Amino acid sequence: MPISDSQKKGLRELLLNEKNLAVLLHLAKGATKNMCKTEDPEEALRLITTHIPDIYILLSKRAITKELLFTYLSKRGADAATDFSKADLIAKVIECWKDEHQPSNELSEGQTSSLLHKQSEEDYPIHTIARKFGEWFFDRFNADTLSLVDLWADAALHLTIIASDGINECKCSTAAEVLSALTSAKQQFDFYFNPNLTHAGIQGRMDYYGQFVVICCGTLHSRDSCVGIFECAFGLLQDPFADNNWKPKKVKCFLKSEVQPPELHYLCLSETLQKALELPIRTDDLNGLL
CATH class of the missing domain: 3.10.450.50 (Nuclear Transport Factor 2; Chain: A,)
Structure with missing residues (x-):
């Protein structure tokens, strides 16, 4: 699944913080096969979303652990049962980003109805x-x-x-x-x-x-x-x-x-x-x- 704008916002929340900065920089280094060793978080985020264009593949990287995903969901009050796999957590994180980062542009009543009934693939x-x-x-x-x-x-x-x-x-x-x-x-x-x-x-x-x-x-x-x-x-x-x-x-x-x-x-x-x-x-x- 390609990385959407809403998922990029979610990745920013997930990785651009003091606790997970080391994970972000490690991912950026791996994504560029050690060709780029930036210490700039914004540049690191740009690199990983450019070189790992699939959100599932990115979140499945070993550096992004089950504990990291579970902690992220818990802080947002999301329902993350303790009987889970990493795949379950990845799906839940992506679902949360879909719900939280919808475009905020004002829509007409007809556009809103169309959006609500639009079926994702x-x-x-x-x-x-x-x-x-x-x-x-x-x-x-x-x-x-x-x-x-x-x-x-x-x-x-x-x-x-x-x-x-x-x-x-x-x-x-x-x-x-x-x-x-x-x-x-x-x-x-x-x-x-x-x-x-x-x-x-x-x-x-x-x-x-x-x-x-x-x-x-x-x-x-x-x-x-x-x-x-x-x-x-x-x-x-x-x-x-x-x-x-x-x-x-x-x-x-x-x-x-x-x-x-x-x-x-x-x-x-x-x-x-x-x-x-x-x-x-x-x-x-x-x-x-x-």
Whole structure:
């Protein structure tokens, strides 16, 4: 997500203070690959917003800790539960900035009404359904409760695993084989899939055959450590015999181990989903299912 003017104001509040000045200067140095070692806070802020043009990537930097974000939210009286992840805090901070830094220009009654009813892209039904599906799928998958009835009988899978010992690929074309291949990979490597359920990590598209495509990414974890990333594309069709629920017909999954994996993974940085990101986005209610 590009850094908006309101988010730049929020970053100023977050970082341009005595307590977090060292974090700001560290970020500026890292953003310029140590080419610029400014001690001027205003210049440092300009550098990081110029060289790190995505607000999610910026707030995910290791220098911006969960404690820093939690303290910032607490001082503003925002509701930040103690059972949280860094991704949750980032989303909450961005939401606060959206609410606090709206343009203050006077608007006519008609303009105000239009602004209030204007729908942001991340709230399009196609993206809302994608997030609900992603949360549902990975909750079941991680809990080992995903079953054959959750897939189309002729579901197909293309699974690619890149590890230190090489590349493994698997293709199969029945629900039983798909479920077996996914489960085997998960158990073999003791993976836990942590999807990025923000708009920057999961979205919906429509392919040229009218199939609903969910594209998502996240990090792979083994026990208490992050060990890699994953990228998935699900081709979904509605099942009229299952309350018109969306079920995977095609699954493409890319798993990659990394020595220093990111704290969060983003669609804009994906290796395998760039073509899918170019597919059309529907703005209607997908046959009124929501």
